[in-house]
Amino acid sequence: MKRSAALADLEARLGHRFADPGLLARALTHGSMSGPHREDNQRLEFLGDRVLGLVMAEALLARDPTAAEGQLAPRYNALVRKEACAEVARQFGIGDALKLGRSERLSGGRRKMALLGDAMEAVIAAVYTDAGFEAARDMILRLWGDRIDRVEEDARDPKTALQEWAQGRGLPPPSYVETGREGPDHQPVFTIEVRLTSGETADAKASSKRQAEQQAASALLSRLERGE
Structure with a gap:
C-alpha cells in the first residue's frame, strides 16, 4: 500500500x-x-x-x-x-x-x-x-x-470517589438512571444521569452503561470539587 x-x-x-x-x-x-x-x-x-x-x-x-x-x-x-x-x-x-x-x-x-x-x-x-x-x-x-x-x-474509581464525597456530607449514595439509548442493537450508546439527593446532576454518553456511569460520576465530581 x-x-x-x-x-x-x-x-x-x-x-x-x-x-x-x-x-x-x-x-x-x-x-x-x-x-x-x-x-x-x-x-x-x-x-x-x-x-x-x-x-x-x-x-x-x-x-x-x-x-x-x-x-x-x-x-x-x-x-x-x-x-x-x-x-x-x-x-x-x-x-x-x-x-x-x-x-x-x-x-x-x-x-x-x-x-x-x-x-x-x-x-x-x-x-x-x-x-x-x-x-x-x-x-x-x-x-x-x-x-x-x-x-x-x-486509579481512584470515579463512582467510589463520588460516593465517598456524598457520604462525607451525610448524603445517601448517588443514583444512576438510564435516560436514553440510541444506535443499533449491536452498537448502542447509553446516556446515564447521576443524581445526588442534594440536587446536583451530570450525564454522560458511552457504549456501555458502566462507562457512561463512570464518566457521569467523574463529570459531577469534577464540578463539585471546583465548587460549581
Missing part, C-alpha cells in the same frame, strides 16, 4: 514507521467504513487490548516490586481502561486520521471516547503485527509517558 501524507504524519507522531502501512490504515478504519474490500479495526482492537494489558502489567510490576495484587489492580485498570486509551489517542491526533462513515462523522465520531479508545488499541496491534512485541511496548511506554508514574492519582 502506498503511504499517504496523513499516514506518514501519524507515523511520525507515533514514533513508528510501518513496513506495511496498510496495517495502520486498517487500524484507523471504523466499522462504519468497512466493506467487501476494506477491513475495519475490530480484530486489531481485540489484539491490541491484550498487548496493552501485558505491557502495563510488566511496567507496574517493574515500577513497584513490593506492591500487592490489590494495589496493582486499580493502577492497571486506570492505565488500560477505554478512557485512558482515548485520552492518549486525542493527544496524538488519532481522531483526525480515523476513517468514518458519514453518520459517524456527522455525529462527532472523531471525538467519541469509545471510537478513540478502540482505534488506539487497534494501532497498538498494528505495530505489534508489523514489528513485534518490543516495538509495540516501546511505543506504548512512550505514548503513555508519565501516566504510569502518576497512576495512583488516576
Whole structure:
C-alpha cells in the first residue's frame, strides 16, 4: 500500500514507521467504513487490548516490586481502561486520521471516547503485527509517558470517589438512571444521569452503561470539587 501524507504524519507522531502501512490504515478504519474490500479495526482492537494489558502489567510490576495484587489492580485498570486509551489517542491526533462513515462523522465520531479508545488499541496491534512485541511496548511506554508514574492519582474509581464525597456530607449514595439509548442493537450508546439527593446532576454518553456511569460520576465530581 502506498503511504499517504496523513499516514506518514501519524507515523511520525507515533514514533513508528510501518513496513506495511496498510496495517495502520486498517487500524484507523471504523466499522462504519468497512466493506467487501476494506477491513475495519475490530480484530486489531481485540489484539491490541491484550498487548496493552501485558505491557502495563510488566511496567507496574517493574515500577513497584513490593506492591500487592490489590494495589496493582486499580493502577492497571486506570492505565488500560477505554478512557485512558482515548485520552492518549486525542493527544496524538488519532481522531483526525480515523476513517468514518458519514453518520459517524456527522455525529462527532472523531471525538467519541469509545471510537478513540478502540482505534488506539487497534494501532497498538498494528505495530505489534508489523514489528513485534518490543516495538509495540516501546511505543506504548512512550505514548503513555508519565501516566504510569502518576497512576495512583488516576486509579481512584470515579463512582467510589463520588460516593465517598456524598457520604462525607451525610448524603445517601448517588443514583444512576438510564435516560436514553440510541444506535443499533449491536452498537448502542447509553446516556446515564447521576443524581445526588442534594440536587446536583451530570450525564454522560458511552457504549456501555458502566462507562457512561463512570464518566457521569467523574463529570459531577469534577464540578463539585471546583465548587460549581
